[in-house]
Amino acid sequence: MPPAGDVPPSGAGATRRRLMLGAAAASTVVTIRPALAATVGSVMNCEVPVPDPRLGAGKWIDGRGQLVDAGTAGSFRPPNRPLKAEDIRKAMQGANFPGADYETSRAYMAYIRKLQNGMSGFTCYQSLQMPRA
Amino acid sequence: MPVYRVDPPACRLSVEAEGMTLLYHRPSGITHVLLPPAPEILTALADGPADPATLAARLAVSHAIGDGDGEDAAAVIAARLGELAAVGLVAVAPGIGGRVAG
Amino acid sequence: MRHAFSVRIGPVGFRVGSAWPQPIAAMRRLYAGYPPPRDGIADFTVRLEPTRPWRRWLRPSAMVRGDFTLPDAAPLPLAQGLLAAEMGMNLQMALGARRWLLLHASCVERDGRALLMSGHSGAGKSTLSALLGERGWRLLGDEFALLDPASGVIHPFPRPVSLKNEAIAVMAAEVAADRLGPLIPGTPKGDIRHLRPAADALARMDEPATPAMLLFPRFGASADVRPMGAIETFVRLTQASTNYVVLGEAGFAALTGLVRGVPAMAIDYPDTAAAIDLVERLWAETAR
Known part of the structure; x- marks a missing residue:
């Protein structure tokens, strides 16, 4: 195989284009995954119930964001109302939720970070993860 | 070495700019941004299923290959094929001694 | 819906219905001079509804509903009904528009x-x-x-x-x-x-x-x-x-x-x- 530079990139009469292969570890494909949630989120008001009432009615949240039985040591009573998008945005930057202390707020955020597609609040949280200065 | 195949060229719309390629894959409806040598590999693979070594030979006919970091061309092409398979732009050809690309 | 307002914005006709008169009155004032939808037919519908029937009167808050809705959408206080209507119109465009x-x-x-x-x-x-x-x-x-x-x-x-x-x-x-x-x-x-x-x-x-x-x-x-x-x-x-x-x-x-x-x-x-x-x-x- 000829070394790089043997053939000028666009010499007259050149029929073979030069191709740099690069390193095996390099990355050459970026797949575009449009952030529908980002744009939709920016035009809507949304909220996240903690926990999803279909999955954890009556459950409390432990420090890692897992649902546990009410009263479990080291767990926290869920908020009375779904958490508002703006409060989640602030909590993502370190603030506490209204009426909640530091540990409780971190537990709620741990739960929210574990949300999966199909769970209540997933779309809302997705919309908040998108950067917007 | 697995043998890869690619959809016919009509399945892809591509637009080149700034040394990169915007590629729309019709079967999946997904858009990708490709850097060389990924677009060239897709073009060469459209001539028929091939393993990395065969593709390296094909590309050496159509292109003057610069090996950049001195790695083996087939190894680099194998890595690129794995990457393209992961996003669904190529697939391991069934029944031609291939294995599922990981 | 008890109260409704229709309007055309460029190529798109909207109909906004509301359980309360206030958001509709605010829209009529804000959209003074806009035309009605072509042939009177709206492309998208937005509805402002109470979250529960009694919430029409008690701490009223408007849920945005329409042809296209978003999971996790939260209601807004009735005092922000105009904003709720605007958000609802945006959402219909964001999720429903196909021509552009x-x-x-x-x-x-x-x-x-x-x-x-x-x-x-x-x-x-x-x-x-x-x-x-x-x-x-x-x-x-x-x-x-x-x-x-x-x-x-x-x-x-x-x-x-x-x-x-x-x-x-x-x-x-x-x-x-x-x-x-x-x-x-x-x-x-x-x-x-x-x-x-x-x-x-x-x-x-x-x-x-x-x-x-x-x-x-x-x-x-x-x-x-x-x-x-x-x-x-x-x-x-x-x-x-x-x-x-x-x-x-x-x-x-x-x-x-x-x-x-x-x-x-x-x-x-x-x-x-x-x-x-x-x-x-x-x-x-x-x-x-």
């Missing part, structure tokens, strides 16, 4: 050529387009630009501009008071007040424009301009589109056509006066 590639961008026009400004919320594109709309440009829209895949033109969608926080005073100093909607304090995005676009923006809402320049504005310490390549512009606009995926091949063709045909720049600006100067200078130098 929707770009989350503001857009103004001069001499038949359009300047598009895209960027994250809070980057000032809304304020900038509103100000330009008072200074010799025609406002095509402050929220969505409607890119026609077949022709490549931008269709006007001159909704009332949603002014937020500091932008309210900036524009109140600029326009007649009767063009401003009620001040809506304490919304999830702070204070909001809507601004009805200038009369020519409404009168010419059926007149499209050809894209000529793309800007990605943001606040910065000092004025700065960075040309942006077609690929980066393309990727950023896919992120700014609500229906790029839905449109499939037509969206790819429309967007690649736009980024190859129109110069794009990221601009920083320290204040709105500097931004206006910068936009005018770049337009004079660049727009073809």
